[in-house]
Amino acid sequence: MKCSKCGGLAVINMRQHRLRLCSDHFVEWFASMVQRTIEKYEMFTRADKVLVAVSGGKDSLALWDVLIRTGYQAEGMYIGLGIDEGIGYSAKSLDMCRRFVAKQQPDAVLHVVDLAQEYGESVPDLARSRQRGRGKPCSVCGLVKRHIMNRVARDGGFAAIATGHNLDDEVAVLMQNTLHWQAGYLSRQAPVLEARDGLARKVKPFVRIYEREAAAYTLIRGIDYIYDECPFAKGSTTNFYKELLNQLELRSPGAKQQFYLQFLQAREAGEIQFAGEGIAELHPCVRCGQPTTAGELCAFCRLWES
Amino acid sequence: MVKVMYRDRTWEMKAGSTIRHLIEQADLNPESILALRDGKLINEATLTQKGDVIKLVSVVSGG
Numbered sequence: 315m316k317c318s319k320c321g322g323l324a325v326i327n328m329r330q331h332r333l334r335l336c337s338d339h340f341v342e343w344f345a346s347m348v349q350r351t352i353e354k355y356e357m358f359t360r361a362d363k364v365l366v367a368v369s370g371g372k373d374s375l376a377l378w379d380v381l382i383r384t385g386y387q388a389e390g391m392y393i394g395l396g397i398d399e400g401i402g403y404s405a406k407s408l409d410m411c412r413r414f415v416a417k418q419q420p421d422a423v424l425h426v427v428d429l430a431q432e433y434g435e436s437v438p439d440l441a442r443s444r445q446r447g448r449g450k451p452c453s454v455c456g457l458v459k460r461h462i463m464n465r466v467a468r469d470g471g472f473a474a475i476a477t478g479h480n481l482d483d484e485v486a487v488l489m490q491n492t493l494h495w496q497a498g499y500l501s502r503q504a505p506v507l508e509a510r511d512g513l514a515r516k517v518k519p520f521v522r523i524y525e526r527e528a529a530a531y532t533l534i535r536g537i538d539y540i541y542d543e544c545p546f547a548k549g550s551t552t553n554f555y556k557e558l559l560n561q562l563e564l565r566s567p568g569a570k571q572q573f574y575l576q577f578l579q580a581r582e583a584g585e586i587q588f589a590g591e592g593i594a595e596l597h598p599c600v601r602c603g604q605p606t607t608a609g610e611l612c613a614f615c616r617l618w619e620s
Numbered sequence: 621m622v623k624v625m626y627r628d629r630t631w632e633m634k635a636g637s638t639i640r641h642l643i644e645q646a647d648l649n650p651e652s653i654l655a656l657r658d659g660k661l662i663n664e665a666t667l668t669q670k671g672d673v674i675k676l677v678s679v680v681s682g683g
Contacts, residue, residue, distance in 0.1 A: 529679035
Protein backbone atom coordinates (compact mmCIF):
# COMPACT_ATOMS: atom_id res chain seq x y z
CA MET A 315 0.00 0.00 0.00
CA LYS A 316 1.58 3.27 -1.18
CA CYS A 317 1.39 6.80 0.20
CA SER A 318 -1.01 8.89 -1.90
CA LYS A 319 1.42 11.82 -1.77
CA CYS A 320 4.94 10.43 -2.24
CA GLY A 321 4.51 6.79 -3.28
CA GLY A 322 6.44 5.62 -0.20
CA LEU A 323 5.16 2.95 2.15
CA ALA A 324 1.81 3.96 3.66
CA VAL A 325 1.30 3.34 7.38
CA ILE A 326 -2.38 4.23 7.46
CA ASN A 327 -5.35 3.93 5.14
CA MET A 328 -8.10 6.47 5.82
CA ARG A 329 -10.95 5.21 3.68
CA GLN A 330 -13.24 8.08 4.70
CA HIS A 331 -10.78 10.53 3.14
CA ARG A 332 -9.67 8.18 0.32
CA LEU A 333 -6.13 8.77 1.55
CA ARG A 334 -3.24 6.46 2.32
CA LEU A 335 -0.24 8.14 3.92
CA CYS A 336 3.32 7.43 5.04
CA SER A 337 4.42 8.55 8.53
CA ASP A 338 5.79 11.93 7.46
CA HIS A 339 2.82 12.86 5.28
CA PHE A 340 0.34 11.65 7.90
CA VAL A 341 1.87 13.88 10.60
CA GLU A 342 1.81 16.80 8.13
CA TRP A 343 -1.80 16.07 7.10
CA PHE A 344 -2.90 15.71 10.74
CA ALA A 345 -1.48 19.11 11.72
CA SER A 346 -3.11 20.79 8.73
CA MET A 347 -6.48 19.17 9.50
CA VAL A 348 -6.34 20.49 13.07
CA GLN A 349 -5.24 23.90 11.81
CA ARG A 350 -8.14 24.05 9.36
CA THR A 351 -10.59 23.12 12.13
CA ILE A 352 -9.24 25.84 14.44
CA GLU A 353 -9.60 28.40 11.65
CA LYS A 354 -12.99 27.22 10.38
CA TYR A 355 -14.62 27.49 13.80
CA GLU A 356 -12.52 30.53 14.83
CA MET A 357 -11.37 28.75 17.98
CA PHE A 358 -8.29 30.83 18.79
CA THR A 359 -5.24 32.43 17.20
CA ARG A 360 -1.51 32.19 17.82
CA ALA A 361 -1.74 35.41 19.85
CA ASP A 362 -4.03 33.68 22.38
CA LYS A 363 -2.99 31.67 25.41
CA VAL A 364 -4.80 28.31 25.39
CA LEU A 365 -5.25 25.87 28.27
CA VAL A 366 -5.20 22.24 27.13
CA ALA A 367 -6.95 19.84 29.50
CA VAL A 368 -4.61 16.83 29.61
CA SER A 369 -5.41 13.45 31.11
CA GLY A 370 -2.38 11.41 30.06
CA GLY A 371 -4.53 9.79 27.36
CA LYS A 372 -3.79 9.75 23.64
CA ASP A 373 -6.19 12.47 22.53
CA SER A 374 -5.24 15.21 24.97
CA LEU A 375 -1.50 14.59 24.61
CA ALA A 376 -1.78 14.50 20.81
CA LEU A 377 -3.67 17.78 20.95
CA TRP A 378 -1.12 19.46 23.19
CA ASP A 379 1.70 18.20 20.97
CA VAL A 380 0.20 19.32 17.68
CA LEU A 381 -0.75 22.75 19.05
CA ILE A 382 2.77 23.42 20.31
CA ARG A 383 4.31 22.11 17.08
CA THR A 384 2.14 24.42 15.00
CA GLY A 385 3.10 27.49 17.02
CA TYR A 386 0.20 27.95 19.46
CA GLN A 387 0.71 29.13 23.04
CA ALA A 388 -0.66 25.96 24.60
CA GLU A 389 -0.18 25.21 28.29
CA GLY A 390 -1.35 21.94 29.82
CA MET A 391 -3.54 21.40 32.84
CA TYR A 392 -3.79 18.11 34.70
CA ILE A 393 -6.33 17.51 37.45
CA GLY A 394 -5.34 14.81 39.98
CA LEU A 395 -8.60 13.04 40.76
CA GLY A 396 -7.11 10.48 43.14
CA ILE A 397 -8.40 7.43 41.24
CA ASP A 398 -6.40 4.37 42.22
CA GLU A 399 -8.68 1.30 42.13
CA GLY A 400 -5.69 -0.99 42.55
CA ILE A 401 -3.92 0.14 39.37
CA GLY A 402 -2.71 3.60 40.43
CA TYR A 403 -4.71 5.15 37.58
CA SER A 404 -4.31 8.84 38.47
CA ALA A 405 -0.64 8.46 39.43
CA LYS A 406 0.06 6.77 36.08
CA SER A 407 -1.87 9.47 34.19
CA LEU A 408 0.12 12.28 35.79
CA ASP A 409 3.33 10.41 35.09
CA MET A 410 2.38 10.22 31.38
CA CYS A 411 1.84 13.99 31.27
CA ARG A 412 5.18 14.64 32.94
CA ARG A 413 6.93 12.18 30.62
CA PHE A 414 5.35 13.93 27.66
CA VAL A 415 6.84 17.26 28.77
CA ALA A 416 10.26 15.73 29.48
CA LYS A 417 10.43 13.75 26.22
CA GLN A 418 8.43 15.71 23.65
CA GLN A 419 8.09 19.33 24.73
CA PRO A 420 10.63 20.30 27.46
CA ASP A 421 9.61 23.98 27.35
CA ALA A 422 5.90 23.27 27.84
CA VAL A 423 4.13 24.49 30.99
CA LEU A 424 2.06 21.93 32.91
CA HIS A 425 -0.34 23.14 35.62
CA VAL A 426 -1.28 20.45 38.14
CA VAL A 427 -4.22 20.69 40.52
CA ASP A 428 -4.61 17.82 42.98
CA LEU A 429 -8.19 17.57 44.20
CA ALA A 430 -7.47 15.81 47.53
CA GLN A 431 -4.56 18.10 48.38
CA GLU A 432 -6.44 21.25 47.53
CA TYR A 433 -9.97 20.38 48.67
CA GLY A 434 -9.44 17.46 51.06
CA GLU A 435 -11.13 14.59 49.20
CA SER A 436 -10.59 12.60 46.01
CA VAL A 437 -13.24 11.66 43.42
CA PRO A 438 -13.67 8.11 44.81
CA ASP A 439 -14.04 9.57 48.35
CA LEU A 440 -16.69 12.00 47.12
CA ALA A 441 -18.49 9.32 45.11
CA ARG A 442 -18.67 7.05 48.15
CA SER A 443 -19.85 9.64 50.63
CA ARG A 444 -22.15 11.98 48.69
CA GLN A 445 -25.65 11.51 47.38
CA ARG A 446 -24.66 12.90 43.98
CA GLY A 447 -21.86 10.40 43.49
CA ARG A 448 -23.56 7.30 44.85
CA GLY A 449 -23.00 4.65 42.23
CA LYS A 450 -21.98 7.23 39.61
CA PRO A 451 -18.48 8.63 40.18
CA CYS A 452 -18.41 9.95 36.57
CA SER A 453 -21.02 12.55 37.53
CA VAL A 454 -18.89 13.86 40.42
CA CYS A 455 -15.77 13.67 38.26
CA GLY A 456 -17.32 15.75 35.46
CA LEU A 457 -18.52 18.39 37.91
CA VAL A 458 -15.12 18.64 39.61
CA LYS A 459 -13.23 18.86 36.31
CA ARG A 460 -15.52 21.55 34.86
CA HIS A 461 -15.20 23.66 38.01
CA ILE A 462 -11.40 23.43 38.30
CA MET A 463 -10.79 23.90 34.56
CA ASN A 464 -12.90 27.03 34.57
CA ARG A 465 -11.16 28.40 37.64
CA VAL A 466 -7.65 27.83 36.26
CA ALA A 467 -8.59 29.26 32.83
CA ARG A 468 -10.15 32.35 34.37
CA ASP A 469 -7.37 32.99 36.92
CA GLY A 470 -4.65 32.42 34.33
CA GLY A 471 -6.17 34.69 31.68
CA PHE A 472 -6.52 31.94 29.08
CA ALA A 473 -8.54 32.69 25.95
CA ALA A 474 -9.96 29.17 25.82
CA ILE A 475 -9.93 25.69 27.31
CA ALA A 476 -9.10 23.14 24.61
CA THR A 477 -10.14 19.52 25.09
CA GLY A 478 -9.14 16.45 23.11
CA HIS A 479 -12.69 15.36 22.22
CA ASN A 480 -12.38 13.69 18.81
CA LEU A 481 -14.95 13.01 16.12
CA ASP A 482 -15.78 9.58 17.56
CA ASP A 483 -16.47 11.12 20.99
CA GLU A 484 -18.75 13.70 19.43
CA VAL A 485 -20.58 11.22 17.21
CA ALA A 486 -21.13 8.82 20.13
CA VAL A 487 -22.66 11.65 22.18
CA LEU A 488 -24.72 12.81 19.21
CA MET A 489 -26.07 9.30 18.73
CA GLN A 490 -26.97 8.90 22.41
CA ASN A 491 -28.66 12.28 22.50
CA THR A 492 -30.53 11.59 19.26
CA LEU A 493 -31.74 8.18 20.39
CA HIS A 494 -33.09 9.78 23.55
CA TRP A 495 -34.18 13.01 21.84
CA GLN A 496 -32.29 15.11 24.36
CA ALA A 497 -33.12 18.45 22.77
CA GLY A 498 -31.24 20.52 25.33
CA TYR A 499 -28.01 18.57 24.88
CA LEU A 500 -28.40 18.51 21.09
CA SER A 501 -28.77 22.28 21.00
CA ARG A 502 -25.54 22.76 22.96
CA GLN A 503 -23.30 20.20 21.23
CA ALA A 504 -20.80 22.26 19.25
CA PRO A 505 -17.08 22.59 18.43
CA VAL A 506 -17.02 25.92 20.32
CA LEU A 507 -18.90 26.93 23.46
CA GLU A 508 -18.61 30.68 23.78
CA ALA A 509 -17.55 32.36 27.02
CA ARG A 510 -20.31 33.99 29.03
CA ASP A 511 -20.89 35.33 32.53
CA GLY A 512 -17.67 33.92 34.01
CA LEU A 513 -17.68 30.68 32.01
CA ALA A 514 -14.47 30.25 30.02
CA ARG A 515 -14.61 29.57 26.28
CA LYS A 516 -14.37 25.86 25.43
CA VAL A 517 -13.08 24.52 22.14
CA LYS A 518 -12.58 21.10 20.58
CA PRO A 519 -9.91 21.25 17.85
CA PHE A 520 -10.18 17.47 17.18
CA VAL A 521 -13.86 17.42 16.18
CA ARG A 522 -12.90 16.42 12.64
CA ILE A 523 -10.22 13.93 13.69
CA TYR A 524 -11.18 10.26 13.88
CA GLU A 525 -10.12 8.53 17.10
CA ARG A 526 -8.09 6.12 14.97
CA GLU A 527 -6.18 9.09 13.52
CA ALA A 528 -5.43 10.56 16.95
CA ALA A 529 -4.11 7.17 18.08
CA ALA A 530 -1.99 6.86 14.92
CA TYR A 531 -0.54 10.33 15.52
CA THR A 532 0.56 9.47 19.08
CA LEU A 533 2.09 6.18 17.95
CA ILE A 534 3.99 7.77 15.05
CA ARG A 535 5.19 10.68 17.20
CA GLY A 536 6.34 8.22 19.90
CA ILE A 537 4.11 9.79 22.56
CA ASP A 538 3.61 7.45 25.52
CA TYR A 539 0.07 7.57 26.82
CA ILE A 540 -2.05 5.77 29.39
CA TYR A 541 -3.55 2.83 27.58
CA ASP A 542 -5.70 1.65 30.51
CA GLU A 543 -9.28 2.80 30.57
CA CYS A 544 -10.35 4.80 33.62
CA PRO A 545 -11.57 2.00 35.93
CA PHE A 546 -14.86 3.86 36.39
CA ALA A 547 -15.42 4.17 32.61
CA LYS A 548 -15.22 0.42 31.91
CA GLY A 549 -18.31 -0.77 30.10
CA SER A 550 -19.44 2.82 29.59
CA THR A 551 -22.32 3.58 27.25
CA THR A 552 -20.12 5.93 25.21
CA ASN A 553 -17.72 3.12 24.37
CA PHE A 554 -20.61 0.85 23.45
CA TYR A 555 -21.87 3.47 20.99
CA LYS A 556 -18.37 3.95 19.62
CA GLU A 557 -18.12 0.23 18.83
CA LEU A 558 -21.55 0.31 17.16
CA LEU A 559 -20.54 3.32 15.08
CA ASN A 560 -17.32 1.61 14.03
CA GLN A 561 -19.40 -1.31 12.74
CA LEU A 562 -21.30 1.22 10.65
CA GLU A 563 -18.06 2.86 9.52
CA LEU A 564 -16.69 -0.52 8.42
CA ARG A 565 -19.67 -1.01 6.10
CA SER A 566 -19.89 2.61 5.04
CA PRO A 567 -16.63 4.59 5.23
CA GLY A 568 -17.25 8.21 6.18
CA ALA A 569 -20.58 7.51 7.90
CA LYS A 570 -19.41 8.92 11.24
CA GLN A 571 -18.14 12.21 9.86
CA GLN A 572 -21.20 12.60 7.65
CA PHE A 573 -23.54 12.12 10.61
CA TYR A 574 -21.71 14.70 12.72
CA LEU A 575 -20.81 17.34 10.14
CA GLN A 576 -24.25 17.28 8.52
CA PHE A 577 -25.83 17.70 11.96
CA LEU A 578 -23.70 20.82 12.53
CA GLN A 579 -24.52 22.15 9.04
CA ALA A 580 -28.24 21.53 9.37
CA ARG A 581 -28.38 23.25 12.74
CA GLU A 582 -26.35 26.21 11.50
CA ALA A 583 -28.63 26.57 8.48
CA GLY A 584 -31.66 26.52 10.78
CA GLU A 585 -32.95 23.30 9.19
CA ILE A 586 -33.26 21.72 12.62
CA GLN A 587 -34.18 23.59 15.76
CA PHE A 588 -34.72 22.46 19.29
CA ALA A 589 -37.18 23.55 21.89
CA GLY A 590 -35.48 24.98 24.96
CA GLU A 591 -32.53 26.42 23.04
CA GLY A 592 -32.66 29.41 25.37
CA ILE A 593 -29.61 29.83 27.55
CA ALA A 594 -30.15 29.55 31.32
CA GLU A 595 -29.26 32.66 33.28
CA LEU A 596 -26.02 32.53 35.26
CA HIS A 597 -25.02 34.34 38.43
CA PRO A 598 -21.90 34.08 40.61
CA CYS A 599 -21.82 31.50 43.42
CA VAL A 600 -21.71 33.36 46.74
CA ARG A 601 -18.82 31.21 47.97
CA CYS A 602 -16.43 30.66 45.05
CA GLY A 603 -17.63 33.30 42.59
CA GLN A 604 -17.92 30.82 39.73
CA PRO A 605 -21.04 31.00 37.56
CA THR A 606 -24.04 28.88 38.40
CA THR A 607 -27.67 28.48 37.39
CA ALA A 608 -28.57 27.15 40.86
CA GLY A 609 -29.42 29.15 44.00
CA GLU A 610 -26.73 30.79 46.11
CA LEU A 611 -24.18 27.98 45.96
CA CYS A 612 -22.92 26.33 42.78
CA ALA A 613 -23.09 22.53 42.44
CA PHE A 614 -19.37 22.23 43.22
CA CYS A 615 -19.64 24.11 46.51
CA ARG A 616 -22.80 22.20 47.41
CA LEU A 617 -20.84 18.99 46.91
CA TRP A 618 -18.54 19.89 49.80
CA GLU A 619 -21.49 20.95 51.98
CA SER A 620 -23.39 17.68 51.67
CA MET B 621 4.48 -18.52 12.96
CA VAL B 622 3.51 -14.98 13.90
CA LYS B 623 3.03 -13.89 17.50
CA VAL B 624 0.05 -11.57 18.03
CA MET B 625 -0.53 -9.48 21.17
CA TYR B 626 -3.70 -7.65 22.11
CA ARG B 627 -4.31 -6.21 25.59
CA ASP B 628 -3.36 -9.07 27.95
CA ARG B 629 -3.82 -11.82 25.34
CA THR B 630 -1.14 -13.42 23.19
CA TRP B 631 -1.64 -16.02 20.45
CA GLU B 632 0.05 -17.40 17.35
CA MET B 633 -1.02 -17.45 13.71
CA LYS B 634 0.44 -18.71 10.47
CA ALA B 635 2.58 -16.20 8.59
CA GLY B 636 1.52 -14.88 5.17
CA SER B 637 -1.83 -13.26 5.89
CA THR B 638 -2.62 -9.57 5.82
CA ILE B 639 -2.92 -7.50 8.99
CA ARG B 640 -6.59 -6.90 8.16
CA HIS B 641 -7.21 -10.66 7.98
CA LEU B 642 -5.36 -11.11 11.28
CA ILE B 643 -7.56 -8.48 12.96
CA GLU B 644 -10.75 -10.02 11.56
CA GLN B 645 -9.65 -13.51 12.64
CA ALA B 646 -9.41 -12.16 16.19
CA ASP B 647 -13.04 -10.98 15.92
CA LEU B 648 -11.96 -7.36 16.13
CA ASN B 649 -13.10 -4.44 13.99
CA PRO B 650 -10.34 -3.00 11.73
CA GLU B 651 -11.87 0.45 12.33
CA SER B 652 -11.09 0.16 16.05
CA ILE B 653 -7.59 -1.29 15.77
CA LEU B 654 -4.10 -0.22 14.70
CA ALA B 655 -1.19 -2.64 14.26
CA LEU B 656 2.45 -2.23 15.22
CA ARG B 657 5.46 -4.30 14.18
CA ASP B 658 8.70 -3.58 16.06
CA GLY B 659 6.98 -0.55 17.55
CA LYS B 660 6.20 0.92 14.12
CA LEU B 661 2.74 1.48 12.69
CA ILE B 662 1.96 -0.79 9.72
CA ASN B 663 -0.92 -0.64 7.25
CA GLU B 664 -3.72 -3.19 7.01
CA ALA B 665 -2.51 -4.66 3.70
CA THR B 666 0.91 -5.60 5.11
CA LEU B 667 1.67 -9.32 4.83
CA THR B 668 2.91 -10.94 8.01
CA GLN B 669 6.22 -12.80 7.90
CA LYS B 670 7.58 -15.72 9.87
CA GLY B 671 8.86 -14.55 13.26
CA ASP B 672 6.88 -11.28 13.27
CA VAL B 673 5.60 -9.98 16.59
CA ILE B 674 2.46 -7.93 15.93
CA LYS B 675 0.94 -5.74 18.61
CA LEU B 676 -2.70 -4.75 18.10
CA VAL B 677 -3.78 -1.51 19.73
CA SER B 678 -7.39 -0.56 20.39
CA VAL B 679 -8.04 3.06 19.49
CA VAL B 680 -11.27 3.30 21.49
CA SER B 681 -11.09 5.04 24.84
CA GLY B 682 -13.04 7.42 27.00
CA GLY B 683 -16.18 7.20 28.99
